[in-house]
Amino acid sequence: MRLLLHIATLLFVTTHTYAWGTPEDDKAMFLSTFAVNIPDVPVSQYVHGSMMLSEDALSQYNSIMDFPPFQDVIDRGQTIWETPFKNGNTFSDCFENGGVDIAGRFPIYNEEQRRVITFEMTLNFCLEQNGEMQMAYVDPETMGALSAYARSLSDGMLMEIEVTSKPATDKYELGKSLYFRRIGQYNLACASCHLTNGGRYFRDELLSPTIGQAVHFPVFRGGERLYTLQMRYQRCMEAVGAVPFESGSEELNNLEYFHSYLSNGLPLQSSVYRR
Numbered sequence: 667m668r669l670l671l672h673i674a675t676l677l678f679v680t681t682h683t684y685a686w687g688t689p690e691d692d693k694a695m696f697l698s699t700f701a702v703n704i705p706d707v708p709v710s711q712y713v714h715g716s717m718m719l720s721e722d723a724l725s726q727y728n729s730i731m732d733f734p735p736f737q738d739v740i741d742r743g744q745t746i747w748e749t750p751f752k753n754g755n756t757f758s759d760c761f762e763n764g765g766v767d768i769a770g771r772f773p774i775y776n777e778e779q780r781r782v783i784t785f786e787m788t789l790n791f792c793l794e795q796n797g798e799m800q801m802a803y804v805d806p807e808t809m810g811a812l813s814a815y816a817r818s819l820s821d822g823m824l825m826e827i828e829v830t831s832k833p834a835t836d837k838y839e840l841g842k843s844l845y846f847r848r849i850g851q852y853n854l855a856c857a858s859c860h861l862t863n864g865g866r867y868f869r870d871e872l873l874s875p876t877i878g879q880a881v882h883f884p885v886f887r888g889g890e891r892l893y894t895l896q897m898r899y900q901r902c903m904e905a906v907g908a909v910p911f912e913s914g915s916e917e918l919n920n921l922e923y924f925h926s927y928l929s930n931g932l933p934l935q936s937s938v939y940r941r
């Protein structure tokens with residue numbers, strides 16, 4: 667993989683040093699780093715990630731999004747969403763507002779269960795409550811397609827992750843420490859690439875800044891391979907030679923909680939094309 671061949675160059679880049687603060691302090695620190703790396707680019711453009719600085723890439727993106735090659739998968743997700751369970755209920759019965767404009771509040775810290783709950787977990791809870799089989803978090807055919815459609819019901823909603831209580835902050839901090847932990851044989855942290863070098867070129871590819879990444883999942887890489895957000899985390903972990911945590915694990919749920927908070931205020935869009 668081309669990425670692996672050139673990863674060694676990043677080893678010499680020191681990870682950002684900064685004071686640990688509140689979630690809002692963290693967000694301000696990320697924003698000020700990107701303001702230096704990518705001056706003159708408004709934060710609203712960060713949602714385009716690695717395409718944000720290339721007119722060619724953006725116009726190719728727009729033409730693909732006019733007739734998404736993955737529309738059939740979203741349609742399949744819609745069928746799963748709308749097909750009644752054996753007891754006659756449907757997914758929309760499980761959710762406030764029928765599931766519309768809610769995805770941007772996830773992940774949520776649940777005070778009773780004392781853990782972070784992702785949107786995909788609530789889809790599985792709904793199946794369980796209705797006596798149906800749960801879906802595997804990494805299965806693009808079932809959970810992937812369902813998540814892609816269910817999240818599209820919140821398109822345009824602004825991300826609004828809440829970290830209010832002390833126990834919620836503890837989970838956020840766990841996610842943050844994983845983001846800054848050097849892992850794998852290349853000894854790199856998420857932050858080495860997407861914070862310190864976010865908005866900088868890594869060979870011919872712009873490394874997307876952390877802010878703006880969480881609002882547009884699942885993505886279809888190459889227009890056809892579906893990746894949920896946690897599946898994308900797993901690929902980056904593999905790319906640095908680490909054994910990834912499982913999708914749906916506490917580690918990745920806490921990471922998603924921290925990571926998503928940083929995109930607060932940006933509009934959701936499911937699903938999008940990625941290279």
Ligand code: HEC
Binds near residue numbers: 875878880
């Ligand atoms: C060696 C550098 C490197 C490291 C370390 C790394 N990534 Fe990535 N990541 C990439 C590249 C390259 C891409 C594809 C281009 C892009 O979108 O930035 C990518 C893409 C992503 C994307 C998708 C962005 C999008 O808009 O489609 C997410 C999310 C992501 N990484 C999260 C993480 C997380 C979480 C970690 C830590 C577990 C991590 N990355 C570690 C290089 C890295």
